[in-house]
Amino acid sequence: MKTAFTLIMLLCTAICIGQELTIEGIIIDDQKEGIPFANIALYRASDTVKIVKGSVSDLYGKYSLQNIDSGNYILKASYIGYETVSLPISIDGDLTQNIILNTDPKWLTEVVIEGKRSIRNIDKTSYTFTNNQIKKAKDGRELIATLPNLHVDKSTNALSTINGKSIIILINGIKATNDDLKIIPADKIKNVELYDVPPMRYINDAENVVNIRTKSLDTGWSGNTYTTLGQMFSNASLALSYIKGDNKFTFHYGTHINMKRNIEDLETGRYNYQISDDNYVYDYIRKSQSWGYQHNVGFTYSRSKESNYDFQIKAFINTSNGKLNADKTIAFMQNEFQEERIGSLKDHTKSIVPTLDIYYSKILPKNNSITFNLVGSYFDNEQQTHSAETGSTGFDDSMLINNQKKTLISEFIYDHKFSNANLSIGYRGHYNYLTNELTNSISADSHKERINTKRHYAYGEISGKLKPFMYRVSLGINYDTQLEENGFHNFTFIPMIMAGYNINDANSLRITYNSNTQMPDMLQMSDARILIMNNFYQTGNKNLQNSHFQSWGLNYDLYLKNFSLSASLFYDYTNNSLFDLYKYGDNCVLFQTGNAKKDIRRGGEFNINYTPWEFLRIGGSMGSYQQVFQPSKEMNSFSYWSYPISIYLSAYYKNLSIDVFQKLGGTFLSGLYKTGIDKISYISIGYTYKKVNLGLQCFFPFIKDKYSNKTIPSSIVYHKTDYHLRRKDHAFALSLSWNFDSGKKKASIQQNTENYDYDSGLFKIK
Template sequence: MKTTITLIALFCFNICFCQDLILKGQITDEHKESIPFANIALYQTNDTINVVKGSASDLSGKYSLQNINPGNYILKVSYIGYKTESLPIHINKNIIQNIILKSDSQSLTEIVIEGKRNIRSIDKTSYTFTTTQIDKAKDGRDLIATLPNLHIDRTTNSLSTINGKSIMILINGIKATDDDLKLISADKIKNVEIYDVPPMRYINDAENVVNINTKPLDTGWSGNLYGTLGQMFSNASFALSYVKGDNKFTLNYGTHINMKRNIKDLETGHYNYQINNDNYTYDYFRESQTWGNQHNIGLTYSINKEKNYDFQIKIFTNTSNGKLDANKTIEFTQNKFQEERIGKLNDHTKSIVPTLDIYYSKTLPKNNSIAFNVVGSYFDNEQNTHSAESGSTGFDDMMYINNQKKTLIGEAIYNHKFTKSNLSFGYRTHLNYLTNKVTNSLSEKLQKENINTQKHYIYGEVSGELKSFMYRVSLGGNYDTQLDREGFHNFTFTPILMAGYNINESNSIRLTYHSSTQMPDMLQMSDACILIMNNFYQTGNHNLENSHLQSWGLSYDLYLKRLSLSANLFYDHTNNSLFDSYQYGENCILFQTGNAEKDIHRGGEFNLNYMPWDFLRIGGSIGVSQQIFQPSQEVSSFSYWSYPVSVYLSASYKSFSLDILQKFGGTFLSGLYKTGIEKVSYISLGYTYKKVNFGLQCFFPFIKDKYSNETIPESIVYHKTDYHIKRKDHALALSVSWNFGFGKKKSSVQKNMENYDSDNGLFKIK
């Protein structure tokens, strides 16, 4: 009996005093905005040095400390830019304790423990920053560029990926530019989300999406001035923003000038082809110059009623002028006939594009929201192309294009947030109408044609987590149509399926499948035609259809304090892939866009980012892939391997910085061509004095930008070229920028969709 009573007493003692209890809650700021990655530390009351339990809040600001013994504790919560909150707490049961952090504008808060700085979700990784990173960054863009696989490409002065994948920048869900990022001070960035599989509405727009979430931004006046003077190009931009109450006005202007240098790019090439029973060879040496300018100016008005609605209207205009002048010396052979010739090609384009963008979103009760976006653009284009060759069978050909393209994009989204998941439904329509007036060698009279394309897209998407498992299921359909002539009407099921598992805080794996479609550019389907060499016409193709990509992937991610890496295996299959094709015409060769029979791309990629010390960052990307291409049923498929490699180094000391990037050459399969990878190489030195930044760049300091292209054996035309982009060799550029801003704090419009038509309606001379 005594033994039984003792056991019962011990059992009750364990229940009452040795329970594994849970302390959880949410961290928010004074505006009730969640604070992700806040540092959570639990101490014994009599020992405030050794942490009993430590964690970091998730993307919703929520935290959970488990397996806690009953007792008295001190709970400390800290985050950069906020005052540390210390709270005595008695734990004898499971407790929910929410914490509100107050802004500290005078100093950065002390970090109690080194919390987790990234969270891996099914389609994105979210990051926050250390005090050291924020202190060293000149502005928001400079801070974002410290993240894995990102850097500031000095050749374009833009935020880019190391592995060369396309990128879309969002600020609080709104499509933004590098100038917008430079207007934000580093300490105003709350966290950054990098999508390596973009949200479904962006799946056709970019391969990576970077969304920057900010703390309340400064009101009053803020602005940015930037200028670059270089041998290859010159840039200038100006942005000015003013906020009063809930209203915000922004004016921006930018220009990019490609300089016309006396140094010409060089191209050596060889053609070999047959028409009927005649054999032709065409050897040439070409010198070319490209130059021009682009200007853009925009005005934006927005009103933000926090937790109620957002409204934004944006009016902007883009103008561009581009010029290409090329001269060729040619050795032409037809059977046994040989002749030396002189060739000339001039292509001048002008374009003006006014655009109106209207956005509205409304927060509804019970975690619901709706958003609408309407974008209208008008493209007014003019293009003059002159192609000529001397000789007994030479030619002199002109093409004149004047077109007006009208675009209307409309989108509506409904969203509902659950505790650990998110549900959304959306519909987007993209309507294009082109009126094209063409004069070319096929007709001396001005020919008119109308091209009407539509793209309708409807989808539903749910994503979330179940403990360590992650998922995303997107079901959507595309209806792509070309309504004129004998156009196409294609419906394509385009789902996205993703499943992942967080092995621990540092390791995760994912399986992905996604599907999308791509429409041809409108002038790729037009009557445009120009004689580019003897018996060779570059033309449009009335029979083009949209392409359909299906992609499978397996990825592994590792995130440590100073090391991050990702390894990816992929398999891409594209139906009706769009490619530059050669076709037989009537006693001639037609160079036009076609739809391929088979296009498969499979392989792997490895990305590395390592910071051995706070002042040094090194890394790079290496890929190994096989491409299998079959242009048509009549010919066999062709297989080719490629090995793209990029390396970079970034270092800083006090006010000085150094950036080095080298993209190694190689080749990859692009349709009928084994295409050389255009190299990127530069050294950039920077110096910061107060809020003024100076930069000096040298492009291609050690190597020359040379590469080759060659057609595959299955092409009816053999073509090999050797390029030397000579104007880039040892080119120098000097840049200076100044950021300014002052005022009170104010949040910005939380726009969660962005639309713009990237098809400019011009015929791309190649």
């Protein structure tokens, strides 16, 4: 027995000695907030010089040390601005060890942390900020805008990308507005995740996602007011937030007014087309004015139990009123007949959209969580359009639309976190019901049409790291339906595969493949119809199908202390691409949305961000790509090269700041048109006193917003037009903003869904 017992003990000892164990935990500060990028090192108790294992905490402060033998060790955690902690530990099995770092008093005045401030993952880059950066930013949005490829666009007063790609803002995972971001103090920003390839749940909604993670927000009041008075537009917004206990209340109001200026935009163009044996030439000069307003008001209530559940209910309403007046002088020719004409177009739209958004998220045991989101919107729209022309064969045509559109979006997500990977499984249903009461040239009496569409979207996604390798694999299925006569029922697989390699801390490579689908706007599939010229109608198209987009890419990223560069090569193919189409009708020409046979885009792009000195930041983007387009199998394909360029400069001195932005780059191919890029150009000067900022902007100070459009040879209608948006030339605006906050610390809700219907249900007059 004694011998057997001895053998068993020796065997257990051998197993323990050969066993590879894991130490994991979270590094937090004295406010119980995770510390990202903290250094963690493991030493043997008998040798405190040689590191056995070392690592860096992630954005949440979590760390993991693997493949460790049993024994006695010293675990050391450190981060600049905090006192280093050394803990003696004894390991005879897997161990969870959390560590608290206290602020080092000698760093309380100011901490300037050099070195690694970002972590590159397969689809995003995560950033933290120095205390010096935080100190110089007057609010959270201004701090976020210092990241590569981001800035505050003074023409829209919105956080935007320098290369013009669409963006979604999330705060702790919840869809947020610029006003939400402005009421967060800069020192409450913990870190930022900047996705250049959005997660699957956002893949159809935007090209970039910015997720801002905050520290515990303050109990009490916080808010922001902003006003812009300008020649081209005026803005005003108010955001108020109050936190008490586990409850948070937020109110916001915003308005945007497009001013009606006496200066008219100028369009010079020509149409040339043929119907049967008749040739038509239509030369015109069009002067137009557009103006109107949008108002939005909302209220949000949220309740959050840290590490337990989050509940939020949001109610808001948007209203808009837009007007377009255009007058034409026309030189009309039909065969040998010539005539001078006067034309006019008036378009007036009204819309009111109430929305209710309910969100619930629950954290479950063993690194599991579930999320549920339900969003309902009701669109009540009215549109009056009148088009007329004088002359012997002139016309007088009207279109009246009254419609109601109901939208319901529901989403369910299950998440599980492994030690080195994240798994997400989700489903989203999007249901649209449009009732359209329409009067136009098809019938003098109003008639009703109903258009119902549904989208079912299910996906699974896993992402993680294997030492220097990164990966993300997703599989989604879309079931898109249009339920009316001549509708469609389309199943589409939308996989995504991404693989990356971290060459070192500064360099990484990625290859990507992703796909998604796009549904037409509902009124693009309707009987809407307006006469815009003789025998020439803008209409809807009941035979439209959804489009399917696929993209392949190779990306290189470089992140240095004062310089970053992102370069990419891409090949995009869209099946059934949606585009503006000319086709023959019953003794007329129809202008409507169609599905293309071929739509290819391939080329390269690079973005740079350079901070040579602390007070100066220079950013820019340049692309070079070819587009190949074929409208139908009966028509030839056409190719064209584009070279878009954007340049940004920001500098400050004490309380003064200056921002300069310029977007240019000629033309690009959009369906049947070689289309000019609508330029952006401004200089903005700001002065900040405490939390009040005064700004002066001048738009298009050096150049004029001019561009041209021209149809490609495959089009049955030749159309060339030159635009000069004169209302933008040398337009000035004065802005005033004020931020305030007070109170005690309290954690904020973390939502990870974003659902909203952006199809307003209005007919877009072109």
